[in-house]
Amino acid sequence: MSHVVIVGAGITGVTSAYELSLLGYEVTVIDQHLFPAMETSYANGGQLSACNAEVWNQKSTVLKGLKWMARKDAPLLLNPSFDLHKYAWLIEFLGHIKHYQTNTIETVKLALLARQRLFEIADQEKIQFDLEKRGILHFYHNHADYAVATEVNQLLCRGGLQRYAVTAEEIPSIEPNLTGQYYGGFYCPDDATGDIHKFTVGLAEVTQRLGVKYLWGMQVDEIQHRDHDVLIQFQASSENMQDKHDINLGQLQADAILICAGVQSYSLAHMLGDRVNIYPVKGYSITIDLKDQQSITAAPWVSLLDESAKIVTSRLGSQRLRVAGTAEFNGYNRDIRADRIQPLVDWVNQNMAISTEHVVPWAGLRPMMPNMMPVVRRGKRDRVFFNTGHGHLGWTLSAATAAIISQQIQQYYPVS
Template identity: 75%
Template sequence: MCHIAVIGAGITGVTTAYELSLLGYQVTVVDRHLYPAMETSFANGGQLSACNAEVWNQKATVLKGIKWMAQKSAPLLLNPSFSVHKYAWLLEFMGNIKHYKTNTRETVRMALLARQRLFEIAEKEQIQFDLEKRGILHFYHTQADYEVAVRVNELLREGGLERHAVSNAEIKSIEPSLTGDYYGGFYCPGDATGDIHKFSSGLAAVTEKLGVTYRFGMEASSVQLDDKGVRILLKPSEENMDKPADTVEMLNADAIVVCGGVGSYQLAEMLGDRVNIYPVKGYSITVELKDDASQAHAPWVSLLDESAKIVTSRLGAGRLRVAGTAEFNGYNRDIRSDRIQPLTDWVNKNFELSTEFVVPWAGLRPMMPDMMPRVDRGKRERVFYNTGHGHLGWTLSAATAAMISQQVAQSHPV
């Protein structure tokens, strides 16, 4: 039986392991954490959002980033300190502005396929992850923002998305908990929300029953490839207290799939490839809805506020996830209070619920300069990549996992 090693047990790694196991492969997943989905797949915004498939490669994004550089609470924050990786990435980002329309349409197409596939997996495997199929409501405060959104909506619809304009009155009808007045909005009824960590953990348990092996608490310190296969040198991570730090183990496989999130940049270098992922930090809060009034006044329909660049997802009766911001600050994972507070303030401004119990979180989105995931073979025939999904890992993973698994099957049959 052909043996495939998957590096990374986040949403892309677990879905890849699932699809490979269905094709009949022996699969081993390696992750430095002790459990699945402990990094970017832990507490994201929760949206399965084909409606948010617009890539960021626009002059307006660059201008906003420069404008907001001095505002600590700005939705997009760029640390201007010099870094070759960061500034090379930004130059490549600007070079992809010309591909904005093509890449947006392609991202919509992938998101729609992924949405359908994820629903199929969840139903077939009976995974409970606070799924809500209530659509996503995107609202705008000004005519200028709305007019820009009209052009974006036309592009999204060209990609196959069902999404229609709604008035202020219709916004209130779709989500009665909203207390403000808005210029207008768009509603995408087919989109959904759910807890990415619950789904990833649930699917990981399913794959174990299918025969997938997980090597948690281990890191790939080196990889050797030749005509006979792949040899991955594993060492215990800092979290692994069960093994001495100098323990060395060898994992032999026929091919490797890199699903390592922001760590894919370094893994690719080790494998002789350039996968120019840059870590873009995002923040979220989980509001614990502990009283009846808060549960009654928290939104069930997922929201996206254009002016604040903030999204919401209702995760069962007792939790509201609120997420936003993009921060270019290297591999820093610190949770900054000045980035969390605007999320809490936004909740207090828009809803009549208690924010007494709020759990903050920060994660690093693995972003490619063209905002497109890398789903392809590397320079060497035994190396594959399913990574670089940026802010859409939850949205795209079910499709890209199937795509990369088919590529593996073409060159390394079971």
């Protein structure tokens, strides 16, 4: 049996482990945390959103970013301090503006495949993760934003998305709990929401029953590429409470290695002789505990996306509402800033009649490529593969990219 080592136990790593185990591979997953899905896959916006597949590579995005630099509460925030990686990434981002339409259509197609595959996995494995198949409603506050969105919608529909325009009068019939005034919107009835952390934990349990091994609390120190295998050396991470003096470096031999390590994929790829230009783009979320009957009744069940504020919502069961947004270019900083959380709370108070007394804040780093496309391919060297760089669409795309990379591995290194 061929052995594949996966680095990273977030949504992409665990879905890849699942697909590889179904193909008959021996799989070992290494993660620096003590549990699955503890970084970007912990508390994201919750949307399985083919309707949000538009890539960001547009001049308008750059202009908005420059305009918002002085606003701490802006949807997109760029720390102007010099960082070579950040500015090289931004220059490369600009270079992909010419691929905006092609990449958006390709992302839509991938998202539709992923949505179907994730539903299949959840049904087959009986994973409970607060799945709601009630669609996603995008709404707009003025004619100018709606006109731009109409052009984007035409592009998304060219990729196969089923999404239609709704008037301001029709919005309450889709989600009656919205309390604001809106110009119009678009509704994608086939998109869904769910708790990414619950799903990843549940699928990790399934893979363990299928024979996948997990090494928790271990960080990869060195990867040696050899003629007939790959040697991975690791040691206890900072979370591992064992006495570090009693732990020798561990090592694993593998027929292939698959990098699914989120923002850490950048340095791991460099170790392997590859350039995977991932930059960490911070996003924030709040999880509102709905503790009173008024809030339980008044919280929306249909997933929402306010295009002007770049804020999304997902109902996670009867007593939780997830609200997420913002993009912050500030390196590997994981601090949860109060001035970035407060706009999410304010937005909820403006748009729905629920209590924001019980709010849990979170911040995570999206692993984002300059072209906004995931890296799903072989490395420069034999036996090296990547499934990473999904940006803000890791939850949406992971089920498809896991199947694709597993088939690539099977093509080059079939189970012996």
